[in-house]
Amino acid sequence: MNDFSYVRAADIDGALRLAAQPGAAFIAGGTNLVDLIKGGVAEPRVLVDITRITALATVQESAPGGVRIGALAPNSDLALHPLIVARYPLLSQALLSGASAQLRNMATVGGNVLQRTRCYYFYDTGFERCNKRRPGSGCGAREGYNRMHAILGGSEHCIAVNPSDMCVALAALDAVVEVRSLRGIRRIPMTEFHRLPGDTPQRDTNLGAGELITAVELPPSRYARHSHYLKLRDRASYAFALVSVAVGLAFDGEHIAAAGVALGGVAPKPWRLAALEAELRGRRLADLDLGALAAAAMTDAETFAHNGFKPELARRAIVRALGVAAGREAA
Amino acid sequence: MDSDERDQTNPPLSRRSFLQAAAGAAAAGGAVLPQALQADTSAAIDPPAASSVSVSLEVNGLRHELRIEPRVTLLDALREQLQLTGTKKGCDRGQCGACTVLVNGRRINSCLSLAIMHQGDHITTVEGLARADGGLHPLQQAFLDQDAFQCGYCTPGQLCSAVGLLEEQRRLGAGAPALTDASIAESMSGNLCRCGAYPHIVAAIREVARSDVRSDVRGDGP
Numbered sequence: 001m002n003d004f005s006y007v008r009a010a011d012i013d014g015a016l017r018l019a020a021q022p023g024a025a026f027i028a029g030g031t032n033l034v035d036l037i038k039g040g041v042a043e044p045r046v047l048v049d050i051t052r053i054t055a056l057a058t059v060q061e062s063a064p065g066g067v068r069i070g071a072l073a074p075n076s077d078l079a080l081h082p083l084i085v086a087r088y089p090l091l092s093q094a095l096l097s098g099a100s101a102q103l104r105n106m107a108t109v110g111g112n113v114l115q116r117t118r119c120y121y122f123y124d125t126g127f128e129r130c131n132k133r134r135p136g137s138g139c140g141a142r143e144g145y146n147r148m149h150a151i152l153g154g155s156e157h158c159i160a161v162n163p164s165d166m167c168v169a170l171a172a173l174d175a176v177v178e179v180r181s182l183r184g185i186r187r188i189p190m191t192e193f194h195r196l197p198g199d200t201p202q203r204d205t206n207l208g209a210g211e212l213i214t215a216v217e218l219p220p221s222r223y224a225r226h227s228h229y230l231k232l233r234d235r236a237s238y239a240f241a242l243v244s245v246a247v248g249l250a251f252d253g254e255h256i257a258a259a260g261v262a263l264g265g266v267a268p269k270p271w272r273l274a275a276l277e278a279e280l281r282g283r284r285l286a287d288l289d290l291g292a293l294a295a296a297a298m299t300d301a302e303t304f305a306h307n308g309f310k311p312e313l314a315r316r317a318i319v320r321a322l323g324v325a326a327g328r329e330a331a
Numbered sequence: 332m333d334s335d336e337r338d339q340t341n342p343p344l345s346r347r348s349f350l351q352a353a354a355g356a357a358a359a360g361g362a363v364l365p366q367a368l369q370a371d372t373s374a375a376i377d378p379p380a381a382s383s384v385s386v387s388l389e390v391n392g393l394r395h396e397l398r399i400e401p402r403v404t405l406l407d408a409l410r411e412q413l414q415l416t417g418t419k420k421g422c423d424r425g426q427c428g429a430c431t432v433l434v435n436g437r438r439i440n441s442c443l444s445l446a447i448m449h450q451g452d453h454i455t456t457v458e459g460l461a462r463a464d465g466g467l468h469p470l471q472q473a474f475l476d477q478d479a480f481q482c483g484y485c486t487p488g489q490l491c492s493a494v495g496l497l498e499e500q501r502r503l504g505a506g507a508p509a510l511t512d513a514s515i516a517e518s519m520s521g522n523l524c525r526c527g528a529y530p531h532i533v534a535a536i537r538e539v540a541r542s543d544v545r546s547d548v549r550g551d552g553p
Contacts, residue, residue, distance in 0.1 A: 003382060006401035006447050027448075034404070034443045035424055047401065049448055076437075080503070100521025101499070102492065103425060105437045106444065237520035 001037050008049045012056070012214065016182050018048045019210050026050050026212060028072055029106040031099075032115045040125045041116075041133060056110075056214060059083060065220035071110030071213045075166065076101065078109060088218060090227035090248055094169035097231045100238045110213035113167060113177060113193065116204060117160035117268075118240055120145065131157045132201040147306040148242065151314075153267040154302065158201030162194055162269050163240050169229055170216060171270035172246040172260035178215040179207060187217070194269030201268075222258050223248025228325040230317050231264075241265035243314045245321035249280075256280045261322075266301075266314055273297050276318070285326050294318035386447050390415065391459030401447050406430045408446035409456060417457040417487045421523075428522035431488035431495070432456050438495025440521075457487035460494065469542065470494060473535035481526035492522045493536045497543060510540045 004023075009015035019026060023045030027033055036042035050056065050072070057072040059081050067083050078084055079095035099107065121127045121140035129138035141149050141159050150159040167190060175190040194205050207213070226249040233239040244264035250257045259280040263271040276297050280288070297318065298311040323329040383398045390413060397412050406423070409415045409432070421429030423442045430442040433455040460468040470493050473479070480486045496518050500507050508514070515533045524532065 001402045004401060005382065006384070006445070027445075030445060030448070031425060031440070031443050034445065037402070038424065047445075051448065076499075100428065101496065101518050102428060102431055102438045102440045102521045103443075105495075106439050237517050 002040070002043045004037075004044050004047055006047050006049065008052055011053055012180060012212065013182075015048055015050050015053060015212060016180065016210065018046070019212065020182070021046050024048055028108040029074070029111045031103050031107045032111060036116065036123075039123060041123060050212070062217060067218045069109055069216045069218070071108060071215055073109045074105055075099070075107045075109065075112060076104035079104070087221035087224050088169075088173060088227075090223060090229055090246055091166070091169045091173060091218075093227075093229040094165040094231075094244075094246060097229060097244075098165040109166070109216055112164055113170075113190075113213055113216070114205065114207070115164055118163045119149065119160035122160055132160060132197070132204075135200075135202045142304060145306055146304040148240065148265070149304060149307055150267050151298075151301040151303050151307060151310045152263075152271055153196045153269065155197045155199065155201070157199055158197035158268070159304065160197070160201070160268060161265055162204075162267070163265075164270070165229070165231060165241060165244060165264060167194070168244055168262045168264035168270045169246045170218075171272050172248050172262040173223070174219050174260065176217045176219075177213055178217060179211045180214045181208065181211040185214075190216075190270065191272050197268050204268075222250040223260060223325075226251065226325045226327065228321045228331065230321040230324065230331075232313060232317055243310060243317050245314075245317045247318075247321040247325040249322070249325050251326075254284045254286075256283055256285065261318070263297075263314060263318075266310060273318075280322075285322070285328065290319045290322055291315070294322075384447065387450055388413075388446065388454060389452065390454045391456060397446070399446055401445065403446050404442055405432070405444045405446045405449055405454070406441040409441065409454075415456050415458055418491075419484055419487055421485070421488075426523075427485070427488075428492060429485050429488040431491045431522065433491055433495055433498075436495070436498050438492050455491070455494075457490055460490060468494070469539045470497075470535065473538045474532070477531045477535040477538065478528075479531040479535040480524075480528050485522060485524045485526075489519070489522050489524065489532055492519060493532075493539075496536065497540060500540065500543075510537065512537065515540075 007018055009018055025044035025047055027047045027049055028051050033042060056070045058070045059073050059078060060068055062068040069078060075095050079092045084092050119141055121130045122132050127140045129140040131137060131139055139158055148161060150161045170190045177188045177190060177193050179186055188206060195203055227247060229246050231241050231244040233241055241264050243266055246262045248260040259277040261273040261276055276293055279293050294315040298315055301311040324331050383400050386397045386399055388395050388397060395413055397408060399408055406418060406420055409418050418432055418441060419429040421427035425440045425443040430440055431438050432441045434452050460471060470490055512533050515536050
């Protein structure tokens with residue numbers, strides 16, 4: 001690990017001022033950042049510890065019937081929080097499918113939103129080529145081992161996937177990320193928080209320099225009764241998704257009144273399926289050819305030498321997750 | 332020879348102190364350690380850098396004042412500074428769980444946590460699980476009874492993780508779903524065992540979880 005200094009912030013404004021130092025990085029759970037520092041991928045000069053800012057740790061009802069989740073809420077506590085279990089079981093399920101019990105105890109919501117890709121070429125400095133880690137050096141994954149890599153939203157410069165399960169559920173639930181800086185507060189929809197790589201893959205998100213995630217806001221729950229998070233991976237637990245699907249459905253009688261559907265493990269950001277959702281709205285599930293709709297969602301998929309299985313896996317996963325969410329089949 | 336004489340002439344030699352002495356002898360003899368091993372041991376041998384800071388850690392009920400660099404992980408502070416070598420370093424990257432300890436009753440990976448961030452926390456390592464009178468923690472006894480290990484390297488992490496699991500179950504209270512073999516395996520997935528003792532580890536945890544329920548006054552009964 002590179003040497004760095006450490007400072008503990010007492011409140012949000014203090015944290016923002018401390019983060020204005022060159023080479024400063026916020027640290028909370030540390031599960032990703034400490035790992036990246038050990039690997040030489042991240043080399044902060046100052047760590048600003050925000051874990052003692054108690055105002056950032058609360059989970060509470062917000063005025064319009066939603067829930068406001070403080071950025072420091074641990075993944076484990078949030079998954080079991082009564083408000084989340086009752087109103088957003090999709091989020092609870094996604095959280096519990098990620099990482100291990102130990103890591104969920106450490107990892108925070110804000111850190112989960114900001115966790116970086118697990119692309120081997122990014123994570124291992126032994127590889128020379130990675131445009132995300134060393135802009136302009138090339139992409140080792142496109143011509144290399146790319147089993148876990150993106151089939152949607154990638155570019156010639158980067159096909160790394162976002163590894164978060166939580167963010168896939170948050171995208172389907174229309175969550176909004178609240179960020180603070182010395183200039184003020186702004187709110188970014190989860191679906192717009194992460195960036196596609198284009199020709200600047202070194203920037204994962206639209207978070208600006210010196211900005212701190214302070215909360216994630218959930219709108220009033222529509223999908224509490226009909227939702228499902230399906231995660232497919234190489235082992236039964238404690239592995240990143242090859243493909244995951246978050247589905248929330250709201251019914252008006254037999255007709256679908258609203259739908260939120262997002263994919264994980266296939267793109268550089270949580271991949272919301274807006275066209276599929278539009279096809280579902282106002283229809284009865286029994287009248288739809290779900291296989292064809294799911295296949296249409298994969299039309300733009302671009303596969304590589306080792307991930308050619310992903311479009312079909314994703315197509316089947318979408319059909320199954322819709323069926324489970326609707327109560328048509330067992331999980 | 333009585334026991335006092337034996338202690339004086341043949342002091343107890345642990346595996347660890349033997350290895351340390353052997354490594355010292357090798358270095359004195361000019362033997363060249365492999366590059367990786369040199370890098371691994373240098374952190375412990377080098378004098379503290381100028382950027383070291385004072386940190387107070389409470390481990391197993393005892394307070395320790397340390398001088399460490401901010402980059403020192405909780406795992407390295409426990410092992411290298413406090414000589415609490417029961418907590419193991421496996422992958423050192425949060426993937427194996429050998430370094431699991433309890434912080435304020437919650438299980439975490441000590442390899443991915445900076446020691447300096449734990450001022451004021453109550454840290455429990457495998458050395459702190461036994462009762463004050465030396466009696467084994469029920470999970471330690473169950474691991475023995477169920478033969479829940481082979482080489483033993485992952486065992487301290489498995490034990491601390493299992494203690495954390497049962498504590499999580501207690502916190503959930505009356506509404507907690509009963510632990511099944513499948514749910515125990517899922518909840519313990521952060522602890523790898525390369526000897527493959529998993530069925531016995533699950534059996535040991537199941538045994539203690541059931542006795543917890545039986546001894547619980549608010550248990551639902553038969």
